[in-house]
């Protein structure tokens with residue numbers, strides 16, 4: 001059985017870089033959400049759901065997709081890239097997946113570059129934006145690689 005990486009990434013393709021690394025590392029199908037369409041997940045042993053963070057939340061499109069999937073007893077994990085690179089942004093989606101009967105196997109997050117003035121006049125974000133430049137970087141990729149190989153090892157998948 002194969003794995004799948006399902007993701008939304010439309011700002012600077014930061015999340016896509018992590019999604020591609022996961023997919024290459026474990027030979028998973030890479031599925032980009034553009035519009036909501038039918039995805040057959042029946043034959044996947046592990047599914048990673050990822051998105052950038054836009055105004056404090058992962059994309060509504062990934063929530064909508066999850067709402068339409070049968071996830072009972074499915075092994076899943078969640079990943080995101082954001083300006084701050086914190087895992088707490090993943091929690092809402094993890095909760096939603098677990099409510100649908102999925103089994104959460106992990107949560108990964110790293111910084112993704114952004115330029116504050118492209119979407120806000122709030123100067124607080126300028127500094128955060130500067131710190132995010134260059135991410136995801138080599139260290140983020142190494143952490144992502146360790147994260148995905150550990151999931152497979154821990155669960156004998």
Ligand SMILES: Cc1cc2nc3c(=O)[nH]c(=O)nc-3n(C[C@H](O)[C@H](O)[C@H](O)COP(=O)(O)O)c2cc1C
Pocket residue numbers: 008009010011012013014015016051052053054055056057081082083084085111112113114119
């Ligand atoms: C409209 C918009 C809103 C954002 N809001 C947040 C936010 O609330 N918190 C944060 O940490 N990063 C925020 N960011 C930064 C993005 O999460 C970051 O650039 C991410 O890597 C984008 O993912 P993508 O390139 O895969 O679309 C925002 C970016 C944009 C464009």
